[in-house]
Amino acid sequence: MIGIYVRVSTQEQAISGYSLDAQLDACIEKAGTQEVMKYVDDGYSGEFLERPDLERMRKDVREGLIDKIICYDPDRLARKLMNQLIIDEEFRRKGVEVVFVNGEYAASPEGRLFFSLRGAISEFEKAKIKERTMSGRKGKAKKGKVVKNDHVYGYDFDSDKSEMIINEKEAEVVRFIFDAFTDPISKFRGMNGIAKHLTETGVPTKKGGAVWHRQVVRQILMNETYTGFKIQNRYNTEGMLANKYNRSKEDKIKMTERPREEWLYSPVPVIIEKEQFDHAQELLKQSRRRFTKKSTNQYLLSGLLRCETCGNTLTGVNRNNWGTFVLHYTDVKNTAGAKHKGCGIYIKCEELDKHVWDQIQTLLNNPEQINAFQEVAATSESFEEKELKRLTEEIERTKKGRKRLITLITLSDEDLDLNEIKDQIRTLQTKEKNLQEQYTNLQAQLEAEKKKETNLEILKQAMDLYFVYKEKEMPFEIKQRIIATIVKEIRVHDKETVEIITF
Template sequence: MNALYVRVSTDDQARKGYSLKDQIAACRNHLLAIDHTGIKEYVDDGYSGEYLERPALDKLRNDLQNGIIKIVAIYDPDRLSRNLTNQLIIAEEIEKTGAKITFVTGDYDSSPEGRLFFSMKGAISAYEKSKIRERTSRGRRAKAHQGKIISNAHPFGYDWDKKNSMYVINEEESKTIQFIYHLCIHQGYGSRRISLELARLGIVGKNNRPLSICTVSRILTKEMYYGQHYLFKQRTCKTGQNSREVKDNPPESWIPVIIPAIVTREMWESAQLQIQQNKKLATRNNKHNYLLRGLLHCALCGRSMTAYSRPAKRKNGSDKIYYYYSCISKESNTYTANGTSCQCRRIPVEDLEQAVWQCLVTLATSKDHLQEYIRTNANISYSEQITNLHTRQIKLQKKKNNTLRWYQENLIDSETVERELRNLNKELATIRLDISELTTIQEKTNQLATSPTDLITVKTFAEKRNVLLKLSYRIFAVRLNDSFEFYLEK
């Protein structure tokens, strides 16, 4: 039995016309010309030549091992594989079974000269593929630098302007997005609750199905909805014939593209603050009510403190459950500093909660004790700092727009514009982070304090919890020996 192996990928077919029909005909004629009949076809349709995991190739290799095949005809070495190492592996594997390999485009025998030419042909094929990939990547980046979207990702809220390679606002969907931001910012809803509310109201997405939690989450977190879109934030690497790995690119390699905004920058930033607050206060799987959950910080290292329970076995009777507040770096290696956890000891929940609440009640009834517990610095002008950062941000954004315009007018080359944009994006990212942090601190500082009456009259856990969430103070606690200490910070 003789065999012919043919392969085509979508790229090859479009670029070179390597159709399966033509390859099969050429391989059959080649075998018939050297008086070989009894031909079995092995066809891989739509498989990349970069990897060896292909159904027809696997079947061919099995038949070769079983001694069924005597001669294998292939149109060209790059149909076998575009990787030189893989080509040599398969060629050697075929020869070890006693079979012979023959190519339509050339006769590469087992002589040193033939093997050298075979290797050269494989190296040229691999080089050609790398050049095509590099040209494609360069073309995509050049298009992005012109302020155009490379491909339509079909984001909710936008339609596609194919002529200008740009997103345009879908008026109906944009109303839904603004409603989503309203529910998050003003109602404090998370993605899951928003998704359920939209489904209850009969609001659907592009596929006429209710918006999923993931879709709502993307709408609330993607910068594109306030007009700042980034291309090349990630890259996809093929790890096999049907497997891929997505990796994050460093921020300096991102390419910014301005698109029509559906919400304001201020709305987006407010949504991010609310999302962080929701994460912080999420009950998750807690079976116990923790009064200070999400509000407590370690006075030793500044990290958040987490609440948890620990069972203790007893000789007589059922196990007893102990509840503690503990520095998060002590409970999770992810938050350790250089592999070292915080030295703050665990604090019993009931003792700390009683002490903190009694302190607040005392403060509400007597202002004389205020300075003993509250550490504040009223001399900091957050508004001035934020204004200066915004001014700097506007200047950098103008510089970035000018750089892109100069590139479009061919006044600067692509290497220069990429270098300039990397530096500008880095500085802009730092400024955005600083503004977000200062805004958070300012909001907490300006937040209206709870009235003394609220602290004195509340009785239930829910009422106390509601009062604590309104406080403009941060609560810090630490325990290094048998006793613990805490203080409030404005």
Template sequence: MIAIYPRVSTEEQVKSGFSIDYQIREGKKKAGTDEVKIYPDEGYSGEYLERPGMSQLRKDVKDGLITKIICLDPDRLARKLMLQLIITEEFEKRGVELIFINGEYAKTPEGQLFYSMRGAISEFEKAKITERMTSGRKEKADQGKVIKNSFLYGYDYDKENSRYLINEDEARVVRLIFNLFTKPNDIVEGINGIANYLTESNIPTKRGAKVWHKQVVRQILLNETYTGRFAQNKWNTEGMLGNKHKLPEDKVKMKLRPVSEWIYVECPRIITDIEYDYAQKLLGEARRRFAKEGLNQYLLSGLVRCGTCENTMTGRKSKNWGKTVFQYTDIKNTSGAKNKGCGTTVFCGVLDEIVWSQVHNWLNQPEEMAAASVEESQENYWEMNKSRIERELIKTKAARKKLIKLFSTDMGMGEEEIREELRELADREESLNKQLSELDLELSTIKKLESGKNMLAETLKYYLKLNPEELTFENKQALIRMLIKEVRYTREDINIVTF
């Protein structure tokens, strides 16, 4: 059977006018018959091999159904020389004759050279098109223009002038979200509470949906654009174009570029820098600060970490000489726990008293708290976190090398099992690299003195409303969580990390 392979991508159809119908018509002329099978790929880039029509053609060639293939010219098969050579070699091994409408392909040194040159030129042309598009977008961003409409909540896109304009109705909601998240209130608790409140208030999302999801609220809180700085060129999407035709494990993931490559453009401000910076500090602890209550209450729930093994320390009830006691422990009994802990425990009453005593002193001596918050604890905490992630990266890379060596020596472990573990380690490594990038970004924010002062002012305002003699468990817990990011405990030392 004779096959005709026609392909166009949007840019090529506009440029050359060689439509699918044209290629089919010319292919039938070349074949001298209408008895042909068509394998069209309309709207698919030749930069990737994974295309529906091409995949089916290769399968039918493999099954021996095709004896001759007619194509307009080599760059219809693929835009990259290497892919062209892979395809043609695959066809030739099955004894299939490959014919081009716009030129003869002979198995001679001259013909092979001509074919390779055409492929190289085609690949170069594709690369130039990509380069021109990328350069054009970058130049537009460098001129202070918004490249494309990202449909940011709080803004409308002015396409004619390539800029964002404030949408006043949505901007009021953005300010409300930041206020509810950063200031003590009796309306909502946490990101999920804000999402429920917006839904119950019948406020539509950007796309007009009636329901707000907590992830949408979180994205708004994380978005620096509301401070008047819109970051472009943040994400590297190279290679993602062909994802829809690839297997899940082969899909190219979007990668965050280094902060130094981001291009900032000015846009209307909706919130202050202080509000944004304070929200970023709280976001890291949002899950733990608003975690669901268990059967027993623990004053430092979600804040304690073992300074030896890095496990979080959770509250538990246990027996000590027949008496019920409450402890914080780093021991993890779940079957899937990667780190079982080093066995560090401390009585809740002892640690609670030490931490509350320090918080109480800070509230009565705010100058000491401000100095600790801004000058020392924050930087130490993030440097410690960065070192921990870097150690995890080293372990992950070492594990990957070990698996590859195991695969090459064939120690009896299944190939698919090794591939699965390698994919998991690759995902782990990518996640750790992303965390490092986020830490670098957060560190520059955390060092700002003004946001530290703002945090302390909000806490003091909340504290002064209360009667010190009648502080409830909830009052103390709220104050602790507003001031403290983490309590790192070892048998020799207690390090209280503030925001």
């Protein structure tokens, strides 16, 4: 029986015109009969041998069902020369004749040499196609274009313009997710609560699914694209195509992150402001501790306490004290896998809760301090922005001066004091380095001031909630929510000394 093998990948079909029908017609014509067994791999790369119908054909050859194979071209069997030779040798050992439509390869030294040359050329062509494709994508990305549709929730992809455009219905959901997660008076408890609400209200996922999972909400909260730019060329995925053929975990190739200087940034429409995104990232770091499952006993500072000495978190325990059970916070860990058993700190919940709440109330009851802080922050930011602009101009002047001196050395025919010019160049280099350091330091200060403004908004949100309940008996959940909004971490140095770290 004659076997006909045809293969095409989507990329090759578009570039080279290797359609399956055209290959089949040519192979059947070469066979001179319609009584053939067809083996078709549609959409599979020729880089790997693990292809469904190729494996089926090799099995049929081993079982003696095939005595002749017709293929359009050697690169349909495999793109790599080594793989071509492996398959050809395997078939010939079984006495199976391999015939190609696009060229005759005699079973002679000359024929084998020509076969090898064709294989080497095919492998070279594959590498060049890959290189051109990657180069083209990088070129588009450097021009600010989005080269790939990652199906980011909240956006649609315009393939003609290589741009991302806002999907208003999805963007509203994205805004809701960020608002629900960062709002101190939100009724949703973390990512699980948000996912449950979206599922119950029938909001479809990006793929049209009916169920939202916690991890999907987390991915949206962590996606910096919503702040106005998409990072491209961030990950190196070379060789990962083979993972679907590799059967063992050891053989699978892992995706790696490229150096940050190789990342490319493309502008996209803004859905979430940078300040809110940054605040969400801070809350994400604490979410596992903040939104833990409710216990029988209530602990006001749950998820916020950490021992400064050993690094253990402090958890609540109901401790038996001479027949009376009293709630305590402790850093003692009794689990087998604990890295540190703890320093043995035990603090009564009532005492520590009161100490922290008194300090929070002192902060919230002094709004004039907040207004003064806002005015200072605004003035400081304005000064730093002006100073950054001045430093940028000064650095550019220094660079131009150094370039002029270098040009003077290389192009001038006059007798010059080269040592003096080189000294001037070194002086300008030192000046540029100092200016660059000043610029970096000021930029860091500016970011810190912006962070202060973000913190100010968080404080105001907590204050609004506080004054709603100030004259009433404040529910435990509201008090806990106010503390969790303002406090990032409470570091316990010993029983008497605690440090409250705010956002």
